Amino acid sequence: MSCESPDHKRQKMEAGSSSGDRPSAKQNKQVATNVYEQVHHVSRDKRGQVMGTRGGFRGCTVWFTGLSGAGKTTISFALEEYLCHRGIPSYSLDGDNLRKGLNKNLGFTQEDREENIRRVSEVSKLFADGGVVCLTSFISPYAKDRDQARKVHEDNGLKFFEIYVDTSLDVCESRDVKGLYKKARAGLIKGFTGIDSKYEAPERPDLVIHGGKDGIDICVQDVVKLLQAHEIIPQSAVESVKELFVPADKVEIARQEAEALPCLNITKLDTQWLQVLSEGWASPLNGFMREEEFLQCQHFGCLLDGGMTNQSVPIVLPVSTEDKERLQAADAFALSYEGKRLAILRNPEFYEHRKEERCCRQWGTNHPDHPYIKMVHESGDWLAGGDIEVLEKIIWNDGLEEYRLTPNQLRARFNKMGADAVFAFQLRNPIHNGHALLMQDTKKTLLKRGYKKPVLLLHPLGGWTKADDVPLHIRMKQHHAVMDEGVLDPASTVLAIFPSPMMYAGPTEVQWHAKARMATGAHFYIVGRDPAGMPHPDKTKDLYEHTHGRKVLTMAPGLTQLEIIPFRVAAYNTKKKSMEFFDPEKKEEFDFISGTRMRKIARAGENPPTGFMAPKAWTVLVDYYTSLAKQ
Numbered sequence: 065m066s067c068e069s070p071d072h073k074r075q076k077m078e079a080g081s082s083s084g085d086r087p088s089a090k091q092n093k094q095v096a097t098n099v100y101e102q103v104h105h106v107s108r109d110k111r112g113q114v115m116g117t118r119g120g121f122r123g124c125t126v127w128f129t130g131l132s133g134a135g136k137t138t139i140s141f142a143l144e145e146y147l148c149h150r151g152i153p154s155y156s157l158d159g160d161n162l163r164k165g166l167n168k169n170l171g172f173t174q175e176d177r178e179e180n181i182r183r184v185s186e187v188s189k190l191f192a193d194g195g196v197v198c199l200t201s202f203i204s205p206y207a208k209d210r211d212q213a214r215k216v217h218e219d220n221g222l223k224f225f226e227i228y229v230d231t232s233l234d235v236c237e238s239r240d241v242k243g244l245y246k247k248a249r250a251g252l253i254k255g256f257t258g259i260d261s262k263y264e265a266p267e268r269p270d271l272v273i274h275g276g277k278d279g280i281d282i283c284v285q286d287v288v289k290l291l292q293a294h295e296i297i298p299q300s301a302v303e304s305v306k307e308l309f310v311p312a313d314k315v316e317i318a319r320q321e322a323e324a325l326p327c328l329n330i331t332k333l334d335t336q337w338l339q340v341l342s343e344g345w346a347s348p349l350n351g352f353m354r355e356e357e358f359l360q361c362q363h364f365g366c367l368l369d370g371g372m373t374n375q376s377v378p379i380v381l382p383v384s385t386e387d388k389e390r391l392q393a394a395d396a397f398a399l400s401y402e403g404k405r406l407a408i409l410r411n412p413e414f415y416e417h418r419k420e421e422r423c424c425r426q427w428g429t430n431h432p433d434h435p436y437i438k439m440v441h442e443s444g445d446w447l448a449g450g451d452i453e454v455l456e457k458i459i460w461n462d463g464l465e466e467y468r469l470t471p472n473q474l475r476a477r478f479n480k481m482g483a484d485a486v487f488a489f490q491l492r493n494p495i496h497n498g499h500a501l502l503m504q505d506t507k508k509t510l511l512k513r514g515y516k517k518p519v520l521l522l523h524p525l526g527g528w529t530k531a532d533d534v535p536l537h538i539r540m541k542q543h544h545a546v547m548d549e550g551v552l553d554p555a556s557t558v559l560a561i562f563p564s565p566m567m568y569a570g571p572t573e574v575q576w577h578a579k580a581r582m583a584t585g586a587h588f589y590i591v592g593r594d595p596a597g598m599p600h601p602d603k604t605k606d607l608y609e610h611t612h613g614r615k616v617l618t619m620a621p622g623l624t625q626l627e628i629i630p631f632r633v634a635a636y637n638t639k640k641k642s643m644e645f646f647d648p649e650k651k652e653e654f655d656f657i658s659g660t661r662m663r664k665i666a667r668a669g670e671n672p673p674t675g676f677m678a679p680k681a682w683t684v685l686v687d688y689y690t691s692l693a694k695q
Contacts, residue, residue, distance in 0.1 A: 122152060122296050123192040125217055126287065128201045129210060129266065130229030131258045132244065133236035135275035136201035139229065139283045144199055146284050150625055151372065152297055154197040157188060178209070185213035192222045197296065205263040223294060227287060228269040233258050235276035305344035305471045305583050308351065310453050319455055322398040322405040328387055328448070333439065335401040335458065336527040337379050339563045342407070342454035343470040345580040348373060352381040354449035355415040362425045365575065366621055374622030376575035377426060377567060380417075381409075382443035388414050391448070399452070406458065412450040417443070427569050428608075433601035435530040436567045464526075464540060469560045471583035474521065477558055478585060483519035485510050487588035487629065488581040490595075492525045492566055493659065494534060494542045494685055496677045497643035498634030499592075500551045505645075506590055506629050507556070520557045521586055525577075527565035530598070536561070538688045545680035568598045570608030571616040578617055582626055590629040591617055642675035667693055 126143070128136040140156045147154040159180075163170075167183060170176040184200055191198035204210050210226055217224035236258065237245040248256035255261045271290050273283045291297045310318040330338070340346055353361065358378050360368050365376040383391075391397050396410045423430040423437050432438060459465060469477065478486050487506050491499065503520055510518040522543060526536050534542075540561070547554045564580065567573050573596035578589045594610035601607075617628045635654040637644040646654055657676060665672050666689040672682060 121195055122197055123195045124223040124225065124291075124294075124296050125188040125192050125198045125200060125213075126225045126227055126291070127188075127204070127210065127213060128199065128227045128229055129204045129269075130231060130275065131233060131236045131263060132203060132256075133239040134229040134231035135273075135280075135283070136203075136229050138280060139273065139275070139287070140199040140201040142280050143284050143287055146288065146625070147197055147297070148624075150297075151622070152197060153195060154199060155191055156199040156201065157184060157191075159202050162187075181209045181213070185216045188213070189216050189220060189222060192217060193220065197291070203257055203263070205257050205261070207264045207266065210266065223296065225270040225290065225294075226266055228266045228272045229275045229283075230265070230272050231275035304347065305475075306347040306350070307344045307470070307472065308342045308452050308454050309457070310455055315455055318408065318453060319405070322408050322455065325396055325398045325408065326391055326394050327398045327400050327405065328383065328391060328409075329400050330381070332401070333528055333565055334381060334399075335406065336563060336565050337381075338399065338407060338452070338454065339458040340527075340580075341379060341452060342458065343563065345471060345562075345564065345583055346375065346379055347583055349375070349379065351409065351452035352449050353378055353447075354413045355447075357449070358415070358447065362422065365572070372622055374575055374579045374620060376572050376579070376620075377569065378422065380447045380449070382417055382440075383414070383446050383448045384444040385446065387444070388446040388448070405455070407452050407454040409448065409450040409452050412448050414446050414448055417445050417447045419443075419445075426567070426572055428572075429601075431601045434568065434598075434607075436565075436569070462537065464537065464561060467540065467559060467561045468526070468563060469558075471585075474558065474560060474584040478519055481519055481556075481558075482517050485515040485518040485588065486521055486584065486586040487518060487590060488521040488523055488584070488586040489590040490523050490525060490562065490577050490581070491592070492529055492533060492539075494539060494677075495546045495551075495681065496657075496662070497551065497675060498636075500546065501634050501643050501645065502590060502592075502629075502632060503552060505632070506588065507553075509629075510588070518556065520552065521581065521584060522552065522557055522559045523562045523581065524559075525566050526561035526563050529566045530568070533566075534685075534688065538684065542681045542684040545684055546678050549678040549680055551678045551681075566596070568596060568607070570595075570597050571613045572596075574613040574617060575620045575623065578620075578623055578626055578628075582623075586626065588627045588629055589617070590631075592631050593633070636673055636676055638673075640675075641673065663689060666690075 126140075128140055130136050137156075137158055140158070144154045144156045162180070162184065166187065167180050170180050181202070181204060184202060188198040188200050204213075214224045214226065240246060244253060244256065245259065247253045248259040257263050271286060273286055275283065278286075288297065337352075341349060341351060348367070349357070357367060357369075357375075358380060360366060361375050361378045365374065367373045367375045391412065392414055394412065396408055397412065398405045399407045399409055419440050420430050423440055427434060427437060430437065432441065457470075460468075487503075487510065489499070489503055503522075507518050507520065524536070524539050524543065529536075540559075543559055546552055547557060547559065562577075562580065564576070574591065577596065578591075581589055591614045594606060594608060595613035597606055597608045597610065597613070599606055614628065614631055617623060633646040634643050635646045635656045636642075637653055638655050639653050644654075655673070657672065662672065666682075666685045669686055669690055676682075
């Protein structure tokens with residue numbers, strides 16, 4: 065019985081020898097006769113329009129080459145996942161998989177090894193011609209084989225990128241999970257690339273990846289940027305956060321300019337949206353929406369320039385007719401809040417604020433008693449769009465600045481924690497043990513799926529909320545109490561504030577909440593019951609059907625890279641005296657404690673059933689509601 069593993073057989077298949085420098089007869093000779101190339105009726109441009117959710121032909125081949133254990137397949141599969149999640153069709157070809165199908169009739173002679181690579185080249189060419197970004201991960205140690213693969217593509221007008229995964233032999237050997245390097249060193253395996261068979265490193269690769277030094281995410285982003293530079297994928301598919309701050313070395317000059325410019329005084333609500341834009345939560349927006357962006361958002365729920373990006377809610381700057389007439393001739397003007405100039409808006413564009421139409425499209429209603437709709441109708445009759453440059457990070461001086469982490473700061477925090485998965489939970493209400501149960505269950509699920517360090521982003525909304533919601537500083541204190549009591553693990557939880565105002569726009573708004581968390585690098589998003597919902601202003605029913613937010617998130621364009629964790633109903637189990645996932649077959653054991661009932665108990669200074677909420681967290685709410693009663 066042979067001691068060769070499938071991995072070693074693949075190496076033998078690809079490795080070649082000095083005799084393989086001569087093209088084989090099987091590789092170059094056309095054996096079949098009376099064969100004529102047929103021209104497709106569907107053009108590449110047309111194929112590109114229907115392949116994936118980002119229009120345009122993107123077919124090409126990305127050829128990963130390097131030693132065994134360099135990380136070729138790992139990077140290839142991670143890149144495939146990244147691109148497919150962003151609506152860009154991609155497929156990875158791996159040597160072992162091909163040997164089980166298309167190439168299962170090939171042995172290990174030099175001729176068969178060359179035929180293997182020839183077939184891979186031809187198959188990847190067909191994938192590329194079909195509009196797919198084809199990713200191949202083969203050792204392919206000889207330059208002539210890789211050059212031939214490139215020629216096959218370029219002769220057919222297709223782009224080919226040779227990616228050298230430059231991982232040192234020492235690192236590759238240290239990753240030797242199956243012990244193949246060890247066997248090669250002992251002489252048990254002959255012709256092992258890097259040991260007793262040469263590897264010809266590319267002299268002029270399109271990209272060099274340092275697989276032994278850089279993490280998978282960095283390697284993937286390096287390839288993505290290469291493909292973006294060659295117009296294979298749009299800029300919007302590059303994982304980046306577009307902050308709109310003035311560079312540190314130019315702040316003083318910009319500040320002086322802002323002081324000299326005409327000025328627009330903005331509201332606290334406008335300033336919160338300015339903070340959202342400046343920190344990159346709404347990437348790739350360059351500022352308050354211009355009319356074209358506003359129309360795309362209102363009618364399609366997406367931004368379409370440079371590729372499709374989900375943006376379900378408009379981020380706009382209302383202005384009065386008086387201010388519009390005063391500023392419309394200016395090339396730029398400053399934005400000021402409470403006497404402080406915060407930003408410069410350049411190349412302004414003014415357009416009509418069609419309030420009724422905006423409200424009906426965004427909320428599905430124009431009811432004047434909806435709190436945010438009321439503010440829309442009280443705002444200016446014009447909208448001002450334009451690029452913004454923010455002078456410095458917006459500070460609220462409320463003692464909570466340490467929790468206002470930008471997307472880039474959160475990414476750095478997750479990286480420092482060694483997180484291999486981030487799951488986000490947005491909330492605007494206090495946390496009870498039913499919420500905690502959903503977060504705990506998500507963490508267990510991710511661990512079972514093989515993640516080693518899943519991290520929870522506990523992300524309460526910190527912008528404007530309606531008057532009867534619990535204020536931010538009370539919620540933050542309550543969330544801290546939940547963590548202090550160990551209901552949520554502080555070592556694997558990041559508590560931070562999401563600066564967006566709340567619009568109570570149901571399924572439309574929940575897309576914004578999910579999209580914004582993608583800027584932090586979150587991979588999973590927990591959606592609750594009736595997200596971003598509220599009672600109908602007529603008090604007759606809920607404004608939105610409570611399951612629609614979850615359903616919409618699973619279908620929303622531009623959010624496919626974010627895995628949605630569905631809401632599971634939790635209720636108080638009267639027998640176990642704890643919050644449990646509801647079991648319809650034992651419904652008599654469960655007590656549903658509504659928010660209204662919870663507030664009534666808190667106002668009375670009483671305690672809820674044991675196990676409903678962490679005691680310290682409940683005390684925070686009792687203190688708050690009893691203080692309201694005294695007031």
